[in-house]
Amino acid sequence: MQEFKNISFAVREGVARVTLAREPLNILNIAMMEEICGALESLKGRTDLKVVVFDAVGKAFSAGVDVGEHTGDMTEKMIEVFHRMFRLLNEVGVTSVAVVDGNALGGGCELATFCDIVIASERSKFGQPEIQVGVLAPIACVVWPKIMGKKKALELLLTGAVFGAQEACRLGLVNTVVAPEQLKEESDKLIGALTRLSAPVLKYNRRAANRDYEDQFAKQLEQVEKLYLEGLMNTADANEGLKAFLEKRKPVWKNE
DSSP states (O other): OOOOOSSEEEETTEEEEEEEEEEETOOBBBHHHHHHHHHHTTTOOOSSOOEEEEESSSOOOOOOGGGSSSSGHHHHHHHHHHHHHHHHHHHHHHHEEHHHHHHEETTHHHHHHHHSSSETTTOOOOEGGGGGGGGOOHHHHHHHHHHHHHHHHHHHHHHHEEEEEEHHHHHHHSSEEGEEEEEHHHHHHHHHHHTTSSSHHHHHHHHHHHHHHHHHHHHHHHHHEEEEEEEEIGGGHHHHHHHHHHHTSSSOOOOO
């Protein structure tokens, strides 16, 4: 059985729970994402599984991927393992629920808002600030236009704006917003409602409602991945943005 250092993982009564546990901000480094992939891989083929839940301990759901592992020779590995999480979630094919308390930014926002159902506390913040450090948010670029429409998705992705849980709910990224002290009770109620149902019936209902989205996702992600690695990461500004972030200074764009 795989040992986990950055997450906790358990499967009980049809619920697989992946808890991000790299406190305080749950920065998604390669080791942590490989653990998430290992947990999801272990779920493939289970017929009793009804829900996959993502939650977190610490100050944030996740403040994003580890920028220090997003440069040089590590870039391709970082992107591969990051995208593998989402590919595996689709392969497992059961309802996914994100329980968000605190910031869900960058890769953390993509992980949360990719889930089928998102319940968030009022103090949660969402956003894809990748453009401000010279890169892009591949999963959000594929998913967000389908959720909220192209124009609003472009506005948020091109400005890197950070917004609150109520706005995320209005945009369709979040299903329910509750007070922080009610988050556990309300998320447990939601998960309980799902687990009272049949596992295969849940799976077929999800597949029926999600068929176009899932069929297109793999192809579109592959296209964005290629654009990211073969296009964006060969620009001077992408490398300058990441370097500036690590050096805690403003980037000096060369527009090339």
